[in-house]
Amino acid sequence: MAADVTASESGDSGAAAVLAQPSPLAAFWSAFGENKGAAFGLAVFGLVLMLALAADLVAPYSPIEQFRDAVRAPPVWETGGSWRFILGTDGDGHDMLSRLIYGARVSLFIGFSVMCVSFVIGAALGLAAAMTGPVVDTAVTRLMDLIMAVPSLVLAILVVAVLGPSLTNTIVAVTIVYLPRYVRLVRASALGELNKDYVTAAKVAGVGPFRLAWSTVLPNCLAPLIVMAALGVSDAILEAAGLGFLGLGAQPPTPEWGSMLADSREFIRSDPWIVTLPGLAILITVVAINLAGDGLRDALDPKMRRG
Amino acid sequence: MLAYFLRRLALTIPTFLALMFLTFIAIRLVPGDPVEVRVGEHGISPERLAFFRHELGLDLPVWRQFLDYVWRLLHGDFGVSLATQQKVLTEFLTLFPATLELSFFAMAFAVIVGVPAGAIAAVKRGSVFDQALMTVSLFGYSMPIFWWGLLLIMFVSVRLGLLPVSGRIDLITYYFDQPTGFMTVDALLSDQPGAFLDALRHLVLPAIVLGTVPLGVVARMTRSSMLEVLGEDYVRTARAKGLSPGRVIGVHALRNALLPVVTVIGLSVSGLMAGAVLTETIFSWPGVGKWLIESIGRRDYPALQGGVLLVSAVVILVNLVVDLVYGAVDPRIRHGR
Numbered sequence: 061m062a063a064d065v066t067a068s069e070s071g072d073s074g075a076a077a078v079l080a081q082p083s084p085l086a087a088f089w090s091a092f093g094e095n096k097g098a099a100f101g102l103a104v105f106g107l108v109l110m111l112a113l114a115a116d117l118v119a120p121y122s123p124i125e126q127f128r129d130a131v132r133a134p135p136v137w138e139t140g141g142s143w144r145f146i147l148g149t150d151g152d153g154h155d156m157l158s159r160l161i162y163g164a165r166v167s168l169f170i171g172f173s174v175m176c177v178s179f180v181i182g183a184a185l186g187l188a189a190a191m192t193g194p195v196v197d198t199a200v201t202r203l204m205d206l207i208m209a210v211p212s213l214v215l216a217i218l219v220v221a222v223l224g225p226s227l228t229n230t231i232v233a234v235t236i237v238y239l240p241r242y243v244r245l246v247r248a249s250a251l252g253e254l255n256k257d258y259v260t261a262a263k264v265a266g267v268g269p270f271r272l273a274w275s276t277v278l279p280n281c282l283a284p285l286i287v288m289a290a291l292g293v294s295d296a297i298l299e300a301a302g303l304g305f306l307g308l309g310a311q312p313p314t315p316e317w318g319s320m321l322a323d324s325r326e327f328i329r330s331d332p333w334i335v336t337l338p339g340l341a342i343l344i345t346v347v348a349i350n351l352a353g354d355g356l357r358d359a360l361d362p363k364m365r366r367g
Numbered sequence: 368m369l370a371y372f373l374r375r376l377a378l379t380i381p382t383f384l385a386l387m388f389l390t391f392i393a394i395r396l397v398p399g400d401p402v403e404v405r406v407g408e409h410g411i412s413p414e415r416l417a418f419f420r421h422e423l424g425l426d427l428p429v430w431r432q433f434l435d436y437v438w439r440l441l442h443g444d445f446g447v448s449l450a451t452q453q454k455v456l457t458e459f460l461t462l463f464p465a466t467l468e469l470s471f472f473a474m475a476f477a478v479i480v481g482v483p484a485g486a487i488a489a490v491k492r493g494s495v496f497d498q499a500l501m502t503v504s505l506f507g508y509s510m511p512i513f514w515w516g517l518l519l520i521m522f523v524s525v526r527l528g529l530l531p532v533s534g535r536i537d538l539i540t541y542y543f544d545q546p547t548g549f550m551t552v553d554a555l556l557s558d559q560p561g562a563f564l565d566a567l568r569h570l571v572l573p574a575i576v577l578g579t580v581p582l583g584v585v586a587r588m589t590r591s592s593m594l595e596v597l598g599e600d601y602v603r604t605a606r607a608k609g610l611s612p613g614r615v616i617g618v619h620a621l622r623n624a625l626l627p628v629v630t631v632i633g634l635s636v637s638g639l640m641a642g643a644v645l646t647e648t649i650f651s652w653p654g655v656g657k658w659l660i661e662s663i664g665r666r667d668y669p670a671l672q673g674g675v676l677l678v679s680a681v682v683i684l685v686n687l688v689v690d691l692v693y694g695a696v697d698p699r700i701r702h703g704r
Contacts, residue, residue, distance in 0.1 A: 202381055202382070202385060203385070205382055205385075206382055206385040206386060206389060208637070209382055209386065209637070209679050209682055209683045209686070210386070210389075210637075210675065210678075210679040210682070211637045211638070211640035211641040211644075211678060211679070211682060212637070212638070212641045213641035213642075213644050213645070214640060214641060214644065214659065214675055214678055214679065215675075217644070217659060217660070217663060217671075217675075218389075218390075218393050218671070218675050219393075220663075221393070221397065221663050221668075221671055222393050222394075222396045222397050224398075294509065298509075298511055301511050301513075302511070302513060302645055305511075305513045305514075305645065306644070306645070306648060306660055307664075308663065318511070318513075321513060321514055321517065324517065325517065325649075328517065328520060328521045328525055329525055332521055335514075335517050335518070335521060336518065336521075338514070339511055339513075339514025339515075339517070339518070342511045342514065343506070343509060343510060343511060343514070346509040346511070347505060347506060347509045350505060350508075350509050351505065
C-alpha cells in the first residue's frame, strides 16, 4: 500500500505545485512518457487547450459573426474555396474555423466544470457515506443506485426538461449523470482505508471527523479518483455534445460542437464539411483525452496496468 | 440461493420507489401550472380552476398526490399523452419493440465482431493486428455516435446509394400487419417477397451506429480477459497434453474468458438505451428514444414522465435479471456482499 501513497502524492502534484518532491513526480513522468500513445494524447489535448484559451487571438473571426455574402462557402481545398474562410462557412455564414476554435473553449469548459463539481461533491458524498454511519450510507448509496438505473442521456433529458436548455444546465445535467461513479469510488476506497492503522492512529491522536476525512483518508483515495476524473472529462464532453445535438444543450448561436451538428443534416448532400468538421473536433479531443487518461492510469497505478 | 434471490429482489423495491419519486418530483418542478397546460392560459374562472385542480388531485397534500401517483402506476396507469391523447403505456408498448430490435442487432454486431477480434488480438499480442484493433476500439468508445451516424448516411446512403437513409422498412412497397412489433419477424410472417431483406437493410446502419461504442468495449474486455486466462495453469495443461492450438484457444481459454465479457454486455443495457435516443433521432427510427425527444419538443410532460419511468424500469429489471443469473452461475457472488 506504500506504493499507493506515493502514487497519489505524485498524482496530486500534477494539479498542485508539489514540485518540492521531485522523485515521485519524475517517476510519474517517466512512466507516463514510456507510453507513446499517452504522450501523443497529452500533446494533442494540450494543443486543443491552447487553442481554446487563445481563441480570441487565434480565431480569424468572431464565432457569431455572419457573412451574408458567403453562406456555405466551401473550405479552401474544395473547388470554389478561398483562404478567406479556410474551413468554409456554415448555413448561417459563420466561419467554421472560428466556431470550431471557440467550440473547443465551450466543450473543455463543460468537461472541466463537470469534472471539478463531480470531484468535489462526489468526494464529499462518498466520504460521508463511508464515515458517518449506516443511515447516511444507505441514503447516499440508494440515491446513486437510482441515478445509475436511469440511462445517462435519458436522465440528462429529464433534468434539461425541468431546468430548460442552456449551457449551465447542461453542466448540471451531466454532473448529476456522472456523480455516482465518483461517489462509489470514493466510498469504496475510503472504506478500504478506514480499517488501516494510520487512520486509527489519527483517531487516537484526537483528529476531528472533518480533518480525518479530508486530510487523512481522502489523500489516500486520490489515485483512482484522479484517473476517473481525467477520463470523466471526455465522457462529459461526449454527453454534452449529445445534448447539444438534440437541441437540449447550449443554445445557438453558442459555438458548441454538438449543436453545430444539430441542423447539419440538411447539408449532407450539398456541403459535407458542415457535417464532418465539428464531429471530427469532438472525436479528436475525446480520443486525445482518453489516450492521456489511460496513460495516467498506467503511470499512477501499476496494478491497473493493462497487458 | 433463495435467500440471495429474495435479498436482491428486495433491494430493487426502494430503487423503484425512488424512481417513482424522481419522476413525480421532476414533473412537479417543470415551470408552468399543469392546469394551465391542460386548459390553456386565458379565460378561466376561479371556480373552473378550482374544479380542475380538484379533478387532477392538485388540491391534496403533496404526499397524498405521490401516494395516488404510485397507486396509479401500480395499476398500470402511466397517464395520458397530451399530444396524442393515448395512454402513455400503450404508446410505449407500441414503440418499444422497435428500440428492442435495434438494440438487439446493435449488440449482436458488437459481440460478433468484438469477441473474435479481441480474442485474436490477445493471442497475437503486440502484433500489428493487436495494435490496430486497440486503436479502432479506442476510436469506437470515443465516438460521438450522432456524428458517426451522419457520416455513414453521407457516404453509404447518399454517395453510394447502398442502404436506406431512415425508417424501418420501405412503407410504399411493403405493407403488412405487425403482430409482434419486430419488423424483421413481422416481415418474415407477412410472406411478402423481399420484405425481410428490406427490413434488414434498414437495420444495418442504425445497428452499426448504436453498436460502435459496445464494440469498442467488448473488444477491449475480451482481449484483456483472454490475456489473463491464457496465463492460467489449465491453459498450460491443455497445451501440454497436446491439444491443437485452436482447441486450446477456442474451448479452454475463450469459454472462460467470456464471463467478464457477458457482465459487460449485461451492464451495457443502460448505455444502449441512452445511445438509442441519439441513433433513433438520426435515422428517424420510430422507437422510444425518438419519442422521448419529441415529447420534450411538444412539452408533452406526461409522456416524458411515463417514458423515463418505463425506460428506467426496463433497465432496472434487466440489471436484476443479470444479477440473478450471475448468482445462479457463480456462487462467489451469492455469498459475497
